[in-house]
Amino acid sequence: MRKKTTLKTMIAAGLILGCGLTHAASNLVFCSEGSPAGFDPGQYTTGTDFDASAETVFNRLAQFERGGTKVVPGLATRWDVSPDGLTYTFHLRDGVKFHTTDYFKPTRDFNADDVLFTFNRMLDKDMPFRKAYPTEFPYFTDMGMNENITGVEKVDDHTVKFTLSTVNAAFIQNMAMSFASIQSAEYADQLLKQGKAKDINQKPIGTGPFVFSKYQKDAQIRYKGNQNYWKPEDVKIDNLIFAITTDPSVRMQKLKKNECQITAYPRPADIKPLQQDQNLQMPSQPGFNLGYIAY
Template identity: 80%
Template sequence: MLKHAVIPLLVSAGLMAAAPFAQAATNLVFCSEGSPAGFDPGQYTTGTDFDASAETMFNRLSQFERGGTAVVPGLATSWDVSPDGLTYTFHLREGVKFHTTPYFKPTREFSADDVLFTFNRMINKDDPFRKAYPTEFPYFTDMGMDTNIKNIEKVDAHTVKFTLGTVDAAFIQNLAMSFASIQSAEYAAQLLKNGTPQDINQKPVGTGPFVFKSYQKDSNIRYTGNKDYWKPEDVKIDNLIFAITTDPSVRIQKLKKNECQITLFPRPADLKALGDDKDLKLPHQAGFNLGYIAYNVMPVLKGQTAPNPLSDLRVRQALDMAVNKQQIIDSVYQGAGQLAVNAMPPTQWSYDTTIKDAPHDVAKAKELLKEAGIKDGTEITLWAMPVQRPYNPNAKLMAEMLQNDWKQIGLKVNIVSYEWGEYIKRSKGGENQAMIIGWSGDNGDPDNWLGTLYSCDAIGGNNYSMWCDPAYDKLIKQAKVVTDREQRTVLYKQAQQLLKAQVPITPVAHSTVNQPLSAKVEGFQVSPFGRNVFSGVSITP
């Protein structure tokens, strides 16, 4: 077996009116950009949801080091891997307590039972809790973990054994991701008994550094520091508040007024002023992300009867070569973006540097549309994100620019949008046509891009193109069961070539991540995965 191992802060009047804090308490306000869809990490795939749940209230068996991509022990102190790479034995941390809240008071500490409940619920559709509260776990299934985990065995109270069907070279990294957050089996049993299993998504209970207090949609989320956290040195804030603020200019105003001490996704035009402000800090790093346009390739869109022109490769090629990427990068990213040509960022190992874009060619694009039988004035719908993300500072402006680009080739483009949670839900259901979306890498492995976003298994999850190519799928599945990085790279490069040729997406840009915060904030690390993590963060006088 292989062994692995203060001062009171000003907050907005609205927040203070809801529940004033004791004057001596250490409070930190985070101006977030959107409302989470819920607080059960397994159900979701976006950073907005993970920041509000997994990164505040939960832990995982393995975890990523703050600010880095290395995997470190979490609720498992160590793990053993069998020589054939199919069996993982996790040795669980003892003395870990689940949160005590007004709605749940645990009678025991974290144990193997909680690990079994967490993963069996995602694997088994007949699990009693899942039958009582039907839901899907898109990230888990996108990665094929629901079929590859063949058995989870409780060896004893603090030892759990996972048996896989095939080798998964990124299994430990995958278990460190937000969706794999460990839930309380005891709390789940209480919810089942009370007939309220859906409360697992609205009244969360975890083992993490912060305890859920309250949530007002589109307004705020409140947490208190976990006094019983198993890593007490990481809890340096008494009260953590997410002030949900969708407008980027308002977020910056609140930061400057000390109404919040950390925010995210500043407009590129604001960066110089933020950098010059002596009361603020502006850490930044090259983004491990991709902003792109996804093309739904289904012959008929969900809820419609007319043929979908984007199912024709020639139409997708025409749309792709009509996009003026450089203008978008100049106007939308304003110096904080790098032109993208591939389905993942160039800092990801196995990236194929030989892949090139088709030339920007309006005349050729028109020819392709004509060959495909697309008439001038044909209408298509472009979905535009309602929020900023690390990979896109202004989706509305990008949509308007794409509307103009595609008008040049004879298409009438209608721009639509929805509230963020609805946007994701509808697009995963296949209602979208062309849409603006993106991704920040979650674990540093190529499969997190090539499998999670574009595989057949990811349809209904993060594969917004609904694209399924058997030859591509065969390559990425072969790469996932090989542990030699050079062999995996060869396979992933072949897959990248296939994907580029079939144009399910148009890569647009990789964005630099800038994280404005008060100079009084200490210990905050910019995450390569686009997460906002508050463990270990403090406020200085």
């Protein structure tokens, strides 16, 4: 099985790849490999996009355990599955705050309306917000979730029921994937009223450990630690900076000079020397797929 090093593993665990830092720091620089296409996780399929949004700004109902593939509670504290395997009932976490920024100030906590908005937007092309900002959700549709989910029902403010047309043993795992990141329905309503629906992809609002601050294409992305995060022990830094560095050899040079403390996607030829460098750490976890060449 292919292994990969992920930003989620390194930041959420407080691990540092570069030299000179062995504990929590006020600033952390990640030499990322490229600019994200946007910040709406549902629209994209690449690690570059997910690192900049899903793994920093957002949460999901279920999430993967840090450093592994076991599914654990996220914005849902638990879920029930009907005997026929066609109904999943999620019990939502109380007291979760959406980010407060200069472009959005929430008036309520996370609730079932946010789950309904997130998934109905992907399911219903006639939804007003989707009409205002037409887009596709390739991961969601490629996995057939647009056809298998026949309904998303609000039972009460903290309970949501999903109904499927066929049994899907991987449904909970799918709900932990980046594309299933939960958006704010209140923020979407604000954008719709302002005629700025597209801003959902450029000025993200989530419940995750980092609050989006600034983006300069091909240069940097800045985030602030979320002081109201529902898992305060996971917010170990004040400022997270993505220093966008497309050349892998330059990323490695910056890492060794401590100009960044984390990087990703080294050249294959660099992996062994990096593993042998006692000043560096290379945490990894199993990947979710296998790569192969057919001929």
